[in-house]
Amino acid sequence: MTQQAQSPRSTSDVVIIGSGIVGLACAWSALREGATVTVIDRDFEGDRASHGNAGGIAVTESTPISVNGLYMKALKWLFDPLGPLSLDWKHVPSALPWFMAFRRAGNKDRFREISLALARLNDRVYDDLIPMFTDIGAMETLYRRGALTVYETDDAFAADQREWAFKRELGVRWRAMSADEIRACEPSLAPVFRHGVFLDDWSHIGNPERLVTQLRERVRQLGATFVVGRVKLLDLADALAPAAVTDTGERVKGRRLVVATGAWSAALAESIGDRVLLDSERGYNTTLPAHGIGLSREVIFAERRFVATPLDIGVRIGGAAEFAGLTAPPNFRRSDALLALGKRFLPGIDDTGAVRWMGHRPATPDSLPVIGRSPRAPSVIYAFGHGHLGLTQSATTGALVADLLANRTPGIDLEPYSISRFRN
Template sequence: MPHVVIAGAGIVGLSCAWYAQRNGWTVTLVDKDFEGDRASHGNAGGIAISECIPLSLAGLGLKPLKWLLDPVGPLSIRPSHLLNLLPWYLGLRKVSRPENFIQISKALADLNAYSLNAFEEMLKDIGLENEIHHKGALTVYEKESTFKAESRDWEIKRSHGVKFREVNTTELIQLEPNLSNKFEMGVMIEDWAHINDPLFIVQTLRKVIQQRGGEFIKGTVTSIAIDRPNQAGVVVDDLRTIYADKAVIATGAWSKNLASSIGDNVLIESERGYNTTLPQSAKLLNREVIFAERMFVATPLSIGLRIGGAAEFAGLNAAPNFKRSDALLSLGRNFIQNLDETNPKKWMGNRPTTADSLPVIGPSGRHKHVLYAFGHGHLGLTQSASTAQLLFSHLNNDSCPINPSPYLISRFG
């Protein structure tokens, strides 16, 4: 049996392990902290297949500056991190060029187009088919003019087959009776789904992979080994190397140093997001709601109503600033009625965000037996199982479900 060693057991690494096992591979997973509270454990739980608009500065004018000046606003950059962020920021600026913007949206849409099916296939196989809800998502607008200003993005989505429709205030109240009456309109995104609890899916995947013979090794991968022509390996705690037929690097926001240990360059940053989960308010909404102007979302998970958002660039090691979780909760208070705030749970996670909003999926430019699966930014849950399928089509020499080239690490030069 072929053997794959996978560094990182977040939702992406676990999905790769699950898919590899199904296709006859033996699997070794290495993680520095399997139980650690990473992005995959506490995200908003949205299967957001409509989201094909890359992060970009196009058309934002002075808005980012305004956000930066608000101490708990939707965007923040720690001054000590400014210089480190510069190469990523320069990469982000290139996204605004019309030709890049269109290509990236298409690549995101192509991957998203089969992400829901792939994800559901995985849920079904691990016995969690009832953990997903197909209720769409509602984007709500305090001002209709904001919706009009975003019309280019909505048209791009429509051109990629995303199904949505405008919703007036009467229907808004019918769909979500606990929303405040501060909205002039909404947009119903039909194909969006949400899950009950991201952590439960991660925990179940771990259990199933172990039951199917997967090996779990706790340790920090310190570099990648490429000293053998027909194998690749991961060096654990600088002490020992685990070789296999293939090595997959799925270490989320921590992947940059590992890739550069063998000479692969990537522009990736930890884009830290926050939330507060209210266990007693789970039933206040029927579906995920996206608050367009305030840039936060609320998802009715089975474990509570999760109110979250924010983009904080502070590097991988800075302590969390939970004032952001508080700020998100107070936004929720303004726009959702009847919140029960008993036992709130605050959380921060590191989104692995590339400068061009596309994940890195596929072989290293330096060694064909090293593969990458990281950099999914805001969409790692959504694209977890489809990433695994795309990655393993490289391994099995199967025809790829989509054109694989936009996701290769070689695009960073």
């Protein structure tokens, strides 16, 4: 898997650790600016969050997951073994600081600050994404058809009104739909939805895994060196050429190191003394290649907390938030539970050849990614923790990292995304 553009042992301008959608977007942006780039991954083609996600360009999701009033609902969900939220009790002691910070993120003022910071990223997503998609030949499979959120009950719709009004304040375009309009918009849905919200600016892609492959091949073509290795720590002893050190002792040196290892990033940040609260928020889905229904856009089922996306490779039905750490085996009964809901709300959907999947969302408690320089070492740049929005914000993260690499002032203030926020 090593490309010969330069020797892996030479010092690149940039070493990017992680070849998920975020690391590859950083590599793409850096290469386009003429930097020499090495990308390291423990397994370039192995499974990762970026391969199996729902494919949504969810630019309207500018509020954090932690929201006032969620806790009562969350408690109820926890007692439903296949509900939208689950917690492996063995994981609780190590995750406690994360959950305490999650709770603080729902505080009224903090909620507003976080939302503004998310909106600042989401507002520029298409400006960054379209040039990258155009360059890698992915524009044809960017479907700009909006998305539809549907509600079964008046109460749930009423309860979300404050958040919808706030989203409008943040610049999100949406319009309410009646039951008849929902039916006209997506005739395959069961006729049980009383309210809908149409989100004009949401879009979806054809196949997340193919997008990663397209981007990886383009990054290779632009001259990146690929090194296979599991990075276990960062070594800053040589200030001019810090190194990513693999578990076999290989030292891959670059003038700058970018940590983009998704849900696995905390250990690398901690290896140079940067504390971060990052957990895996495990999500599940099932892809139905022979679905046999007509669905034009992503549908978000508000009360049940799952989505259905009409990918090119089938309808993908998924969601769930499971906190069980990075090593526990998947519990595919969660995929099955989501599929059962999907069948209820998309009657007649065919599950022949269904493929189940679990992936690790890299989740911070405040739903903000970590983007920016290490306060300890300006040669180390972080680009991880995008939670539910890693695909959406990938190109924007790449563009911001490129600004830092070129010592330009980034287009937006990066303070809200700094790893320093985890110091206390």
